[in-house]
């Protein structure tokens with residue numbers, strides 16, 4: 330990257346299994362900025378002992394969804410001078426709802442988002458990726474029904490059992506995909522109306538997809 334004086338402010342949207350987390354991290358490295366999922370932000374602010382961070386952790390520890398106003402409080406704390414979102418960022422998994430998107434615009438104020446990228450992977454492909462996934466019960470190494478361990482579903486690394494997670498069944502994935510679409514389609518409309526949304530084809534090798542993402546950012550954002 331030549332002359333990357335101002336790190337971009339990006340949001341990456343995508344279904345579970347679209348490779349969003351990996352690509353968000355690569356983008357953040359490429360533009361020397363931070364990759365943050367809401368979970369990371371909650372943990373970072375809780376570790377610093379901020380009011381909203383501690384509140385968010387109480388919900389997470391109880392296994393509850395963190396309410397919008399607390400999520401926004403954490404985001405505001407992260408955007409404060411010296412906070413992890415002080416300059417550029419790649420947000421992953423946030424915003425999740427239109428009110429959160431509206432609030433994010435409000436707290437970003439004078440330096441708004443540069444670009445929102447929808448990493449598009451057809452549902453059949455993510456279904457196959459996740460429903461075909463098999464995970465070692467001990468070391469969590471991930472396999473796939475098309476790329477199993479070398480013998481009889483025992484882990485190549487530690488010898489423990491490799492099996493499907495309860496929430497990786499086709500029905501469970503279908504449910505999560507439906508929820509994702511219900512939540513995300515309105516967010517995409519919100520950003521499309523503001524001229525911020527670009528759709529990037531997320532099918533293919535990781536490097537290939539990453540090149541597409543970098544090209545889109547370079548084309549749309551002055552970095």
Ligand SMILES: [Zn+2]
Nearest residue numbers: 465468484487
């Ligand atoms: Zn293992």
